[in-house]
Amino acid sequence: MRFFLVLLVCLGAASASAAERALVRAERLFDALEFDSAAAAFEDALREPGTRQERIRAWRGLALSEAFMGQAKQAQAHFETLLSIEPEVDVSRALGPKIRRPYEAARKKMQNRPRAALKLVRRQDGQLEAVLEQPPAVVTELSLYVRQPGESGFTRTQGASPGPVVAPAPAVRAVEAYAQVLDAADGVLFEQGSAEAPMRFDATEERLAAVAGAQEPTRDEGLDEGRRPVWPWVVGGVGLVAAGVVAGVVLSQPPALNLPAADRTGRLP
Known part of the structure; x- marks a missing residue:
């Protein structure tokens, strides 16, 4: 039983590093000037999962391998894909015109095209929104990961490129996302x-303002938030209590006092 557990762990680790192994193998073949085998290995790496930097290395290595083999058209096409992902990639002039020609042709073709840009924003309703502007042809999917306070992992929301992909989140709480x-x-x-x-x-500020407003005390004395008055109102001479019982107390002025007028001599009446 222990043997099978060890075997499963080894297989899992091998699967997780498969993309890196293919890329390392391709770069080793490239350094050995075995460009045909290197190109095939770079294509293997592109058929497996990988990080952004691994993808840039794989596309660059594939284009260079083809250029060294004299496959200028394929090399230019793959340089174009590379530049659509990372426009700042450069190729050394020391590699010679065989490499520089397809690279320069690809750069000239791509220089007037808008760059792809991934944007991640939070909307006023609290939801997170991701969208890719000017997506390259090799893009297929857009994934948005959101984690709320107290959560250990991210919740993934997937959508087709270029999106937008929207993930729900409570507007009154801060969140983390990528x-x-x-x-x-x-x-x-x-x-x-x-x-x-x-x-x-x-x-979001909009919801924060709403919450702050809801917590402000009411203007009228004796009013609980969201409740009817506790103290009775005097309306039309009838006392009304909070329970809705009519007290029947009629408010009127006291009777006038008929006192004899004092005489002008200052004597009491």
Whole structure:
């Protein structure tokens, strides 16, 4: 039994690191100048899950391998994909014109295209919204992760790219969230925040104002919040109590006092 448990743990660890192993193998083949085998290994890495940096390395390695083999059109196409994910990627001029030509052609084609941008915001109703502007062709999915105070894990909300993807959250509470854009193999292409360093969103001002207003004391003396008056009102000469019982007390002026007028001599009457 113990043997099978160890075997399952080993298989799980192997599955979790499969993308990294494929990428490491591809880069080792590339360094050995085995560009044909390296290109195939980079394609294997792109068919497995990976982080954003792993995806950039894989697309770059695939394009370079094809360029070294003289496959200029394929290299340019994959350089274009690479630049759509990370526009700041550069290729050393020391690699020679065989590499620079497809790269420069791809950069020239992509330079006037708007850059993709992943945006994660909190709406006034409290919900979190993620949307990807100018998505590249390789993007397939947008995932939004939200964690409320006191929760240990994130709740995932998935949607098709470019979104928007909306996740519910209480407007009167601060929340943590992050968003990821994935390809068909669950490789991360874009992200805002992460599970290790999520973005924090405070409670929305609109709901905070409503809560503050509800907690303010009422203007009338003797009024409880949201309740009818406790003290009786005097209306039309009838006393009304909070229980709705008519006391029947008629308010009137006291009778006039008929006192004899004092004479002008100052004597008492």
